Amino acid sequence: MDNCAGSIIGTTSTVFPITTQGETLVTWIFDDGHGNQSQSVQRVYIDDTIEPQAPVLEDVLEQCSVASIDAPTALDNCAGSIVGTTSTVFPITAQGETLVTWIFDDGNGNQSQSVQRVFIDDTIAPTITCPQDIYLSACQSTASWSVPTVQDNCSGYQIIQTEGPVSGSDFAFGSTAISYQVTDAGGNTANCSFTVTRAPALTAESVNTNSELYYGYSSDQSSVFTVTPSGGKAPYAIEITMNRALKCNQVNDSGDESWVGGAGGVTINNGCLAFPSTVSGIPKSTKTISSGSYSVTVNLMDDAEITATVTDADGCVVTTSKHILADDVRCFAGNSGRAKIAICHKTGNTKNPCTSICVDDNAVAEHIAHGDFLGKCTSNCMDPNGVRIVEGAGFNVKVYPNPSNSIFNLEIENGSDAKVIIEIFDISGRRIKQLNITDTPAIAFGEEFPRGVYLVNVQQGENNKTIRVVKE
Known part of the structure; x- marks a missing residue:
């Protein structure tokens, strides 16, 4: 109030609005127009004590990773909309739960925060493809192959071999199973297998x-x-x-x-x-x-x-x-008209114990039975091939039916009264059966034999015959 001018409105150089937090002094000037002034100082306090209103955030669910999340906003009484910040490093790839903390700062010393849960849960199993089955010949022992191929929705997996020798190994004859398993980052598994088959030994x-x-x-x-x-x-x-x-x-x-x-x-x-x-x-x-x-x-x-x-x-x-x-052992002498066979004849004479002679072929068996041997005489009068049993001229053996799918019947023709020894050998030369028979009607054998080829050796006295039979 002025004595002359009456009511005077103060003026100030302060710029409004005042937004600076804390105390601000506003100086008001009162001028009566006659060169007289007065002033008043007014204190203004700006003090934001209300934190931003943090939002409630939804969970984030993914199979493999989260590359980024749009930053959420909070509403502040002074600053309005505030964008949150976080120290979490993206992308998030760890399986399981990750907590992302968002900070909302109004710039006036007030903060609030929201925690957002991120779940990485790989529930999709990978696929694994093994190589094709491998065939090895009888003379090929080593098999090699490539590691199975894997496809998965997420990166990161481990392949292990769960069965069989490793690639590059030597394989036994027959079939061998090879198996693999893949496990992805989410713990999901898949399996595959193939077979390495080596032909039987030739x-x-x-x-x-x-x-x-x-x-x-x-x-x-x-x-x-x-x-x-x-x-x-x-x-x-x-x-x-x-x-x-x-x-x-x-x-x-x-x-x-x-x-x-x-x-x-x-x-x-x-x-x-x-x-x-x-x-x-x-x-x-x-x-x-x-x-x-x-x-x-x-x-x-x-x-x-x-x-x-x-x-x-x-x-x-x-x-x-x-x-x-x-x-x-041919001889080219004699007038009988029969073929002549050279044998070494034991004379029984100590001075000249043996001599080479020619005999008819039907007389060979008798000479052999008395110790003579086929061929030329040796210096010691001994058979260089050892003791031999030679078939008699009329001795014969029949086996029927041959081939047979059940039993074989054996008959001896022009035999003697001597005991019959029948030895049966398999194709490898292993004796599998021997029969000692004193009576010689038709002899049956072989019902229990498996399919295969056999040699039947029949000996009666000095007579001997070998016959090949087939069991079907």
């Missing part, structure tokens, strides 16, 4: 019906060499050959060794040219079979090694051999 069993031949003696100059492959992978390509050429035209033009391949095969170099040629080529018989056996029949006058080479469908190879001793 084997070839060979037998020959006579390992000591005497060329010229018709009852004891031939042998049947038979090979039976098994295992590996059929069909089998069989090649049977000898370690030397066939002898031809030895002494005369009828002195020919022979080689006859089995039915259905192909044989080469088994023919003799006309005299004076003395050798042929090295014989060879071949045939491809899926089962069973293949044979060649030989008449030899000199030692030989017969070898069968078996190659299966995978190219695996196995060989088997038999050595045959052979002598040319």
